[in-house]
Amino acid sequence: MARTYERNTTRYWFDNDLPGLSLMCADFTRQDYPPHLHDGFVIAITEAGGSIIKSRGVVDEARPSSLLVFNPDEPHAGTMGRSQHWRYRSLYLSDDAIKVVAQGLGIDDIPRFNRNIFLDPDLIQSFLSLHYCLDGNTNGLRRQELLIGTFGSLFRRHGHGGSVIDRAPRDRMLIRQVMQRMTDQFADDLSLEELSRSVGLTPFQLIGLFKRGIGLTPHAYLMQIRLEHARDYLRRGIPIAQAAVMAGFYDQSAFTTYFRRCHGITPKQFVKAIRQVES
Structure with a gap:
């Protein structure tokens, strides 16, 4: 639910599928956080504007080019400072969610962080996604x-201590089995x-195995298979909504979105082109 206060807008919710994970979208024009802490990890990605962050006796600035990370029970404070606007998205992971991660x-002991701000564009984009x-x-x-x-x-790039996160073996046979x-x-x-x-791997290892082996994640590869079947169903005259479900898509809207992303046209345009050839 969204709440507006003094020209501030926030939306906070608990994830339905992962206990212990909550999320927030915030758009502030006036906000000061006093020193406080959380019982889990906090990840924050600034989308616009910025703020002044105080933690570990250090004063730094949150910007769109930086990723904020706080360890469990790590005191920190924040203020708008000179910024007139601060829009950000954040994730909060308590014990249950941390265990799932x-x-x-494939580790027992989660790494911690020796600093709070990281300049890592790829990782920032991944957290936004x-x-x-x-x-x-x-x-x-x-x-x-x-x-x-x-x-x-x-954790691999910036974490310290904790268990070692193993990479997947370079094994084409394992990829073929999953494919x-x-x-x-x-x-x-x-x-x-x-x-x-x-195939005896951790989820993280399987992701890495696919990326290195075929240049796609497991999800992206599965979507290509589903698209291929959906196109075949459409060629056979099956209605778009039915073809989407038969191919494994959540619904017609999800199918249309992914079809357009991969092919630059909608399923409806694809069907129209087929009919023009057949007429």
Whole structure:
């Protein structure tokens, strides 16, 4: 639910699929956070404007080019400073969510961070994609992939201590096994955990294996299989909505969005072109 106060707008919610994960979208023109702490990790991505952050005896600035990370129980404070606007998205992970992430990474002890601000454009974009994904009605495999992949990258690049996050072996046979399962069960609701477990890998390892092996994530590869089947159904005269469900898409809207992203046209345009050739 959104709330407006003194020209500030905030929206805060708990994720339905991952206990212990909550999220917020904030757009502030006036806001001062006194020294406080959280019982879990806090990740914040500034989309516009900025603020002054105080933590560890250091004063720094949150900008769109920076990623904010706070460890559990780490005191910090924030003020608008000279900025007249601060729009950001944040994620809060308590113990239950941290355990799920740790399992996905194949570790027992989560790393911590020795500083709070990181200049990492790729990681910032990944966290924005994750937040937008969790803010919408997105495929479960895509959600899992972004969650584990993004936090895995954060901990590997910037974390200190904790367990070592193992990379996947360079094994083409394992990729082929998972690809075959996707081909056979393309319309099923496949999970990242299930696919990785079937070949003895962690979800994070499976993501890395696919990226290095074929240049696509597991979700992206599955979507290509589904698109291929959907196009075949459309060529056979099956209605768009029915073709979408048969191919494994959540609904016609999700199918249309992905079809347009990959082909630059809508399914309706594709069907129209087929009919023109046939007439």
